[in-house]
Amino acid sequence: MASDHDLVDVLRAVADPIRLRIVQTLADGRPHGKCGTHWDFGVHKSTMTHHFRILREAGLTRTIVTGRSHSIQLCREELDARFPGLIDALTAGPDRETHR
Amino acid sequence: MASDHDLVDVLRAVADPIRLRIVQTLADGRPHGKCGTHWDFGVHKSTMTHHFRILREAGLTRTIVTGRSHSIQLCREELDARFPGLIDALTAGPDRETHR
Numbered sequence: 001m002a003s004d005h006d007l008v009d010v011l012r013a014v015a016d017p018i019r020l021r022i023v024q025t026l027a028d029g030r031p032h033g034k035c036g037t038h039w040d041f042g043v044h045k046s047t048m049t050h051h052f053r054i055l056r057e058a059g060l061t062r063t064i065v066t067g068r069s070h071s072i073q074l075c076r077e078e079l080d081a082r083f084p085g086l087i088d089a090l091t092a093g094p095d096r097e098t099h100r
Numbered sequence: 101m102a103s104d105h106d107l108v109d110v111l112r113a114v115a116d117p118i119r120l121r122i123v124q125t126l127a128d129g130r131p132h133g134k135c136g137t138h139w140d141f142g143v144h145k146s147t148m149t150h151h152f153r154i155l156r157e158a159g160l161t162r163t164i165v166t167g168r169s170h171s172i173q174l175c176r177e178e179l180d181a182r183f184p185g186l187i188d189a190l191t192a193g194p195d196r197e198t199h200r
Contacts, residue, residue, distance in 0.1 A: 004117060004120055004121065005117065007120065007190070008115055008116065008117050008120055011111055011114055011115035011120070012115040014111055015108055015111035015112040015115045016108065017104060017105070017108050020104055020107065020108055020111070021104065083189060084189065084192065085185045085188055085189035085192070086186075086189040086190075088185055088189075089183060089184065089185035089186040089188075089189045090107070090186075092184065092185070
């Protein structure tokens with residue numbers, strides 16, 4: 001069962017422009033390659049690695065390693081169960097229609 | 101129209117245990133006196149003043165001054181319009197039933 005403590009950890013993780021965009025990109029629930037061009041946010045690869053780690057450690061994402069390929073996936077079902085409506089609120093808003 | 105920038109500001113403001121509880125307390129949308137016992141989180145009054153200021157400057161709350169009494173109110177309608185479902189997600193969850 002989720003506590004405020006867990007929720008604060010998740011909020012801290014997404015309270016960053018790049019990490020919020022990562023979560024919005026992952027909101028479809030599918031695994032996304034860690035090296036894809038859709039992560040081209042104009043920051044260094046090591047910075048992206050840092051953001052990916054923050055999200056994973058906060059319980060927002062999982063990493064899937066297949067052979068030599070690393071993918072990242074939002075823990076969508078777990079998050080929807082623990083924090084109902086939160087991912088929807090972060091991804092679906094009046095702004096999404098024009099900015100995506 | 102809300103942007104990611106605004107959303108990140110709001111997320112930063114609520115990504116704190118005390119500020120999250122303040123928002124949960126204010127979620128009813130009614131004005132609450134700033135000196136009420138329901139703000140007894142075991143921190144100094146100046147710390148609460150700091151938290152109230154962060155929330156107000158992020159656009160989450162407004163302060164209402166009547167005579168010598170200061171009240172705080174969640175900008176519930178504005179927030180629901182700009183970030184649909186966000187306040188609900190912060191206040192209604194599986195944990196709320198047992199902890200409130």
